[in-house]
Amino acid sequence: MPHRFPERTARPRRYLMCRPTYFTVEYAINPWMDPSRPTDTTLAVRQWERLCALYEELGHTVELIDPVPGLPDMVYTANGATVLDGRVLVATFRHAERAAESEAHESWFRSGGYREVRRAAHVNEGEGDHLLVGRRVLAGSGFRTSPAAHTETRDVFGLQVLGLDLVDPRFYHLDTALAVLADDQIMYYPAAFTPDSQALLRSLYPDAILAEREDAEVFGLNAVSDGRRVLLPEAAKSLAARLADAGYEPIPVDLSELFKGGGGPKCCTLELRPA
Numbered sequence: 435m436p437h438r439f440p441e442r443t444a445r446p447r448r449y450l451m452c453r454p455t456y457f458t459v460e461y462a463i464n465p466w467m468d469p470s471r472p473t474d475t476t477l478a479v480r481q482w483e484r485l486c487a488l489y490e491e492l493g494h495t496v497e498l499i500d501p502v503p504g505l506p507d508m509v510y511t512a513n514g515a516t517v518l519d520g521r522v523l524v525a526t527f528r529h530a531e532r533a534a535e536s537e538a539h540e541s542w543f544r545s546g547g548y549r550e551v552r553r554a555a556h557v558n559e560g561e562g563d564h565l566l567v568g569r570r571v572l573a574g575s576g577f578r579t580s581p582a583a584h585t586e587t588r589d590v591f592g593l594q595v596l597g598l599d600l601v602d603p604r605f606y607h608l609d610t611a612l613a614v615l616a617d618d619q620i621m622y623y624p625a626a627f628t629p630d631s632q633a634l635l636r637s638l639y640p641d642a643i644l645a646e647r648e649d650a651e652v653f654g655l656n657a658v659s660d661g662r663r664v665l666l667p668e669a670a671k672s673l674a675a676r677l678a679d680a681g682y683e684p685i686p687v688d689l690s691e692l693f694k695g696g697g698g699p700k701c702c703t704l705e706l707r708p709a
């Protein structure tokens with residue numbers, strides 16, 4: 435029987451991750467965080483180690499940035515920078531609680547020999563709000579990254595940057611509502627976007643996989659794809675089935691502890707794209 439979808443091809447990736455040694459929920463800067471609910475740091479570390487191991491088993495390279503005491507959200511490295519063609523735009527965080535993460539990321543990239551490293555002039559939460567699809571950047575705003583940051587991203591990387599407006603505070607970063615599956619395919623949760631942004635996504639990606647509310651609410655869109663294998667929260671069952679129908683290989687991961695901070699697999703994973 436002929437395939438209903440093109441052959442999906444995996445490409446080896448390089449990821450930056452940060453062990454959640456100091457993970458806890460001691461403040462609330464998104465609707466998922468509840469400081470009165472206990473966290474289990476040992477379990478968070480175990481779940482995170484499994485994610486790292488999975489990447490390596492799949493043939494990807496994981497690099498590590500040292501966790502800093504007092505920065506419990508540093509595990510969410512996707513927010514630390516955007517790295518394209520070897521250039522690094524280091525995040526400027528919206529909330530004071532995360533501000534010092536910028537310094538840690540900036541020194542990591544500078545000591546790692548990256549040739550162009552600069553700190554964002556506007557609020558810019560890195561890959562949490564900037565997703566590369568082929569040679570186009572989809573950029574979110576509404577809760578964290580400011581629209582002015584999108585212009586800076588375009589100027590720094592010389593790529594087309596299309597702004598998308600988020601409307602639901604539970605989906606406060608673009609990567610909670612949209613995931614890149616391949617250079618020409620995405621999946622997203624339409625209700626997280628304004629009608630204009632939904633129309634733009636529909637016109638650009640008519641073949642996108644549209645997630646249902648149940649999958650979006652368990653961070654099913656906070657997924658990491660290498661072009662074929664897609665790591666996503668294990669609770670996003672129907673989205674996993676839809677991915678399999680479309681020719682991808684869904685790989686469920688359990689990051690229940692890190693979910694308490696308002697993040698999933700993608701938040702813990704910053705892609706490093708060399709020159």
Ligand SMILES: CN(C)C(=N)NCCC[C@H](N)C(=O)O
Binds near residue numbers: 507
């Ligand atoms: C998919 N998401 C949301 C991320 N890319 N990052 C998670 C950041 C969580 C952190 N407590 C915060 O609220 O900033």
